[in-house]
Amino acid sequence: MTNASLEQIQSPADLRKLDRRELKGIAAQLREFVLQSVSKTGGHLSSNLGTVELTIALHSVFNTPDDRIVWDVGHQSYPHKILTGRREAMAHLRQKGGISGFPKRSESPYDAFGTAHSSTSISAVLGMAVAARNAGLDRRQHIAVIGDGAMTAGMAFEALNNAGVTPGVNVLVVLNDNDMSISPPVGALNHYLARLLSGGFYAAAKNVGRAVLQHVPPVLELARRFEGHAKGMVSSATLFEELGFNYVGPIDGHDLDALIPTLENLRALGGLQFLHVVTKKGQGYKLAEADPVLYHGPGKFDPSVGILKSKAPAKLSFTQVFGQWLCDMAQADKRLFGITPAMREGSGMVEFEQRFPTRYVDAGIAEQHAVTFAAGLACEGEKPVVAIYSTFLQRGYDQLIHDVALQNLDVTFALDRAGIVGADGATHAGNYDIAFLRCIPNMVVATPSDENETRLLLSTCYQHPGPASVRYPRGAGCGATVHAGLDTVEIGKAVLRSEGKKVAILAFGTLLGAALQAGAKLNATVVDMRFVKPLDETLLASLSQTHDAFVTVEDAAIMGGAGSAVLEFFSRHGIEKPVLQLGLPDQFIDHGEQAAILSELGLDAPGLIIAIEHRFAALLQPRLASVVQ
DSSP states (O other): OOSOOGGGOSSHHHHTTSOHHHHHHHHHHHHHHHHHHHHHHOOOOHHHHTTHHHHHHHHHHSOTTTSEEEESSSTTOHHHHIIIIITGGGGGTTSTTSOOSSOOTTTOTTOOSOOOSTTOHHHHHHHHHHHHHHTTOTTOOEEEEEETGGGGSHHHHHHHHHHTTOTTOOEEEEEEEOSOOSSOOOSHHHHHHHHHHHOHHHHHHHHHHHHHHTTOGGGHHHHHHHHHHHHHHHSOOOHHHHTTOEEEEEEETTOHHHHHHHHHHHHHHOSEEEEEEEOOTTTTOHHHHHOTTTTSSOOSOBTTTBOOOOOOOSSOBHHHHHHHHHHHHHHHOTTEEEEESSOTTTTTOHHHHHHOGGGEEEOOSOHHHHHHHHHHHHHTTOEEEEEEEHHHHGGGHHHIIIIIITTTOOOEEEEESOBOOSTTGGGGOBOSHHHHHHTSTTOEEEOOSSHHHHHHHHHHHHHSSSOEEEEOOSSBOSOOOOOOSOOOOOTTOOEEEEOOSEEEEEEESTTHHHHHHHHHHHTOEEEEOOEEESOOHHHHHHHHHHEEEEEEEEEEESTTSHHHHHHHHHHHTTOOOOEEEEEEOSSOOOOSOHHHHHHHTTOSHHHHHHHHHHHTHHHHHHHHHHHHO
8 A cells, every 4th residue: 555545544454554654644644634523523632642653553563453452541542543443433523423532342342441530541451461361362462551640540550560460461551651641740650750751861872872873774773772762771670660560661652663663572572561652742733732731622623723712701610610719718718728639620720729839739640549638638627628520539439438428527529520521421420429429427418509509508518517519510500690708508408499389399409490490380399409418308398298299300310319318308207299300310321412411311491391290290280271271
């Protein structure tokens, strides 16, 4: 195949027919395709531009899909998707009915393992390698591609530690070192990698190799290999070698002349191999190179112009409400510490870090550590606020129970991205926090209904002398005016928003707006419950005396959620009233627009009306008859 074009690449087998010169041409086309594609759909850009050559090299050298490649987190897997038969499908990336933004086993045999949460790749490939060893598949290779940010998680080192004492397995860990996770990478490991990369002895040795060998054509390939391996030869034993891996690198992750022969050598060696490659996030697109954070996960944009700073939106996002509250509360209370597991931008903490740097802590992609670190602060009288996505708190659940709640420590959890998250889909769903939080003793669970309520309940939970959580969704709310100040409300006290007859709608969280519309149409009472735990039991008992039926509405998993809490209360007190639970069904919900998903699930106003009328037709029949007349 000469003058190879990206359109001719239907699978990695087509790559393996090309020589290195042709592969370089494919790399240029692939990078441009990624840029143009993401600019039309939105998605992760900087990380994918940085892994073009690495992806081509891996699929050229290894016999995928028989050889397994696992992309840690998966932010960087778009080139992989394009080269494995999904080029045309990229037009519908992260859209309803389209392909996922992350590797997904049900989508392609080349997606060896589903990822999206960080630092799982080494554990997964080690499991695959043990299975292959026991099945006699000694030649199968297992490759984990993991970024430098993901190496801050303890799970990665747990897997490395286990691999080091596992005989007879082929595991290659490729550390993609771009000095950039979503937020700037932190911690001693990052400093260690920086020292490796910038070591003077390595630089000198590399330059000597170039000077001696560059004029000897027959050994140019050897020179390239020497340059790629020099650092591993001249540095002292590395951390990874102490764990049982053969460490090679760092090498230039954009140089196919270095990548391909190095990977071929490592494939031939087998066993435990660790390749350290250095890439540039946003490589080949100057705007993304200059600001990789801005271009990490952009929406649609014009590549010729770049991302334009839009005018301030008419509505504040819930994340912005949190960020402003955090700064205001920190100004008022010097005991406040703000903690994030590597999500400074996503959690709205940039201004907080700038204004209160000594009370800002980025724990790295290490949710377990972040939660227990907060517990340690609380033991000494500080008041930590852990800003964490709902989906990522799942990774620190044992620490939440054992280290915070069991000791009744004063830690506030601000749970962003609760409920439907949209384009990131099932892997990032914030559906489960109500169910897994409300079963924990000592825990307060607050569900604000709008932006102003979010600020109120953050202040309330912060002042509560024990563990508490406030959950809020991605994006903007209804545009409610957010009042300044640090006012609080009574914990466990609901608010009656409208009075009707027969049916009482109990709204937990931001579906209150839809509930109010349904209540107006059905002449039903609507309550903003504010808290799942503790419930306003006094109000519930009172409503049970005046209403014939109840409806619970929540943007969370219906199994074990807020509706279940209401049913449990009624059961304990012998209250026999029918309860219709409306929430997220017992299934994984795929990616798509947030509003469209809620509508499809019947959690918008028309859907609520239909569900309530269907369930309580007999109760509502007189009203319906009057409407018909």
